Amino acid sequence: MENVGPVVSRFGLENLGITNAGAIHWNLPVARLYEESLNRKESILTAHGPLVARTGEHTGRSPLDRFIVRESTSEGQVWWGKVNRPIEPDRFRNLQRLLRAYLQKRDLFVFDGYAGADERYRLPVRFVTEFAWHNLFVRNMFVREDDPARLEVFEPGFTVLAFPGFHADPDDDGTHSRAFIVLDLAARMVLIGGTAYAGEMKKSIFTVMNYRLPSVGVLPMHCSANYGADRDDVALFFGLSGTGKTTLSADPGRTLIGDDEHGWSDDGVFNMEGGCYAKMIRLDPEGEPEIFATTRSFGTVLENVVVDPRTREIDLDDDSLTENTRGSYPISQLPNADQGGVAGHPRNVVLLTCDAFGVLPPIARLSADQALYHFLSGYTAKVAGTERGVTEPAATFSTCFGAPFMPRHPGVYADLLGAKLRRHGARAWLINTGWTGGGYGVGSRIRLRHTRAMVTAALSGVLNDAETRVDPVFGLEVPRAVEGVPSEILDPRSTWADPDAYDEQAARLAGMFRDNFEQFADGVSDEVKASAPGG
Numbered sequence: 001m002e003n004v005g006p007v008v009s010r011f012g013l014e015n016l017g018i019t020n021a022g023a024i025h026w027n028l029p030v031a032r033l034y035e036e037s038l039n040r041k042e043s044i045l046t047a048h049g050p051l052v053a054r055t056g057e058h059t060g061r062s063p064l065d066r067f068i069v070r071e072s073t074s075e076g077q078v079w080w081g082k083v084n085r086p087i088e089p090d091r092f093r094n095l096q097r098l099l100r101a102y103l104q105k106r107d108l109f110v111f112d113g114y115a116g117a118d119e120r121y122r123l124p125v126r127f128v129t130e131f132a133w134h135n136l137f138v139r140n141m142f143v144r145e146d147d148p149a150r151l152e153v154f155e156p157g158f159t160v161l162a163f164p165g166f167h168a169d170p171d172d173d174g175t176h177s178r179a180f181i182v183l184d185l186a187a188r189m190v191l192i193g194g195t196a197y198a199g200e201m202k203k204s205i206f207t208v209m210n211y212r213l214p215s216v217g218v219l220p221m222h223c224s225a226n227y228g229a230d231r232d233d234v235a236l237f238f239g240l241s242g243t244g245k246t247t248l249s250a251d252p253g254r255t256l257i258g259d260d261e262h263g264w265s266d267d268g269v270f271n272m273e274g275g276c277y278a279k280m281i282r283l284d285p286e287g288e289p290e291i292f293a294t295t296r297s298f299g300t301v302l303e304n305v306v307v308d309p310r311t312r313e314i315d316l317d318d319d320s321l322t323e324n325t326r327g328s329y330p331i332s333q334l335p336n337a338d339q340g341g342v343a344g345h346p347r348n349v350v351l352l353t354c355d356a357f358g359v360l361p362p363i364a365r366l367s368a369d370q371a372l373y374h375f376l377s378g379y380t381a382k383v384a385g386t387e388r389g390v391t392e393p394a395a396t397f398s399t400c401f402g403a404p405f406m407p408r409h410p411g412v413y414a415d416l417l418g419a420k421l422r423r424h425g426a427r428a429w430l431i432n433t434g435w436t437g438g439g440y441g442v443g444s445r446i447r448l449r450h451t452r453a454m455v456t457a458a459l460s461g462v463l464n465d466a467e468t469r470v471d472p473v474f475g476l477e478v479p480r481a482v483e484g485v486p487s488e489i490l491d492p493r494s495t496w497a498d499p500d501a502y503d504e505q506a507a508r509l510a511g512m513f514r515d516n517f518e519q520f521a522d523g524v525s526d527e528v529k530a531s532a533p534g535g
Helices: 030-039 089-102 132-141 148-152 199-216 245-249 289-294 368-377 410-424 448-460 499-517
Strands: 002-004 023-026 051-053 066-069 108-115 123-129 158-163 180-184 189-193 219-227 234-238 255-258 261-265 268-271 275-279 301-303 326-330 346-353 363-366 379-382 394-397 427-432 468-470 477-479
Touching: 030 051, 030 132, 051 132, 066 089, 089 158, 089 180, 089 189, 108 132, 108 199, 123 132, 123 199, 132 199, 132 275, 132 301, 132 326, 158 199, 180 199, 189 199, 199 219, 199 261, 199 410, 219 245, 219 410, 234 245, 234 268, 245 275, 245 346, 245 448, 255 261, 255 268, 275 289, 289 326, 346 368, 346 379, 346 448, 363 368, 368 410, 368 427, 368 499, 394 499, 427 448
Parallel strands: 002 023, 023 108, 051 301, 066 180, 123 158, 158 189, 234 346, 346 427
Antiparallel strands: 108 123, 180 189, 219 234, 219 255, 219 261, 261 268, 275 326, 301 326, 363 427, 363 477, 379 394, 468 477
16 A cells, blocks of 8 residues: 555554555645545536535435444443434444455545544544545544644544445345444444445544543533633524524624534533534525635535536525535634634523424523423424425424434433533523514514524623513513514514414424423423423
8 A cells, every 4th residue: 555645644544454455645735635636526626716526316414324333332321212223243344344345456535633622522533535525524624633743643533434435235234225324432433335425424423522522521512602702701502404503603793613513521612623514505695704705715615516517606506406505614714713612611502493383482591491401302393395295394303402413312411511501600592593473484584683683682691681571382581672673573472463373383382392302201300391381
């Protein structure tokens, strides 16, 4: 095997049982990865600098193709079920053997870096990829090591092997399809095959961190984070896709820590990543100028964005390939971001939902018990057109606002969050970025400027002692007035033309909350259970 690149680790790929590969490209800089990707026709160069790659059949994560090896050291700590699906060690070892055979004479790309900006909790990670653009993706997304001396002696704590061209045989390998994402916590390895969607690499390591960090008292979180005038004015934004997690944390008056994955230790909050992975579909250059600028920057990788074959101009409004177009870029491309990725304890924790039923208030103050209830629920709603077969709003409950990436029981994360909220006195808020005046198809989306005004008021402290009313269905404390927000918006029932229809829809959603929460009822306090909506 020929090792090439600026710095080659002494801990070579032979330690993974990889022998007789072709050229192994170690820790290449961005320009070299551009050259390799373009020469191999993996991607195309756009008019303004980013690379665009297509991921083929898989334009998003494949949850049914994700498995965790059931082995003795972790078996009792994993919450097995529909999300964390088991596969036997022999299946993993056979896939590993077949993958090594696939790698014979193939050129490989290696990136060595870290998950975690805080050196006390970071995990050294190595990615071995088939595609050069995949290597550029992980270079963007993870914390980079710039010291050649450290790279030379780098030893991975976890390794990801990502080879889209290698497919499983479901009958022989015990997989769901020809694609697979298999995580072995004991072997400290992830095998990915049959899918070119780059997000699988990022989320695999996030899953590993979600397994590791609770054992040292750190809460891993699927959230964005920023801070105000100083690093001790931290705000967290939990939310599922489409709720505004990235948009609301990109506040020109505050400094971004990170847009997706963080840890909360005894010393404060830290970013797990070194970059951002934003949805690009219909990106608004006026509403999100900083993110839009990354689509005009060298080093950005765009997935499944449509490109004019003649001019190489990109079209961010074209969803003909997928609604889930994505952009990966280093956080250094954002002018208002903290490059160190470490800050103090949160003063405010914001839980975001996009309620397409149009019945939740746009802002509510939560007690600690209510915060845990809504954290475990992880509610948002899908709307018609976002997925095949969705013709009306559909409630989605994803515990901890990130169920696909949480290998432990949700109670582990909820207990950590509750303890930290109480210890540090953080205020909790529920922000609804969904519909007002009726549900999807009748009402309208709450305007972004109104949501920003509510978030600003909450984070500034002006709502701490504001007069509130208690929502009769959901039991939430709703401010009666917020500067810059029409007062009628704060009472969703008053915005409906038919109050009886509102009452019926609100009772229906409250019932969905209660039904979903039954799975957690035996593991939470009476106070958390009492936070359930009425009806």
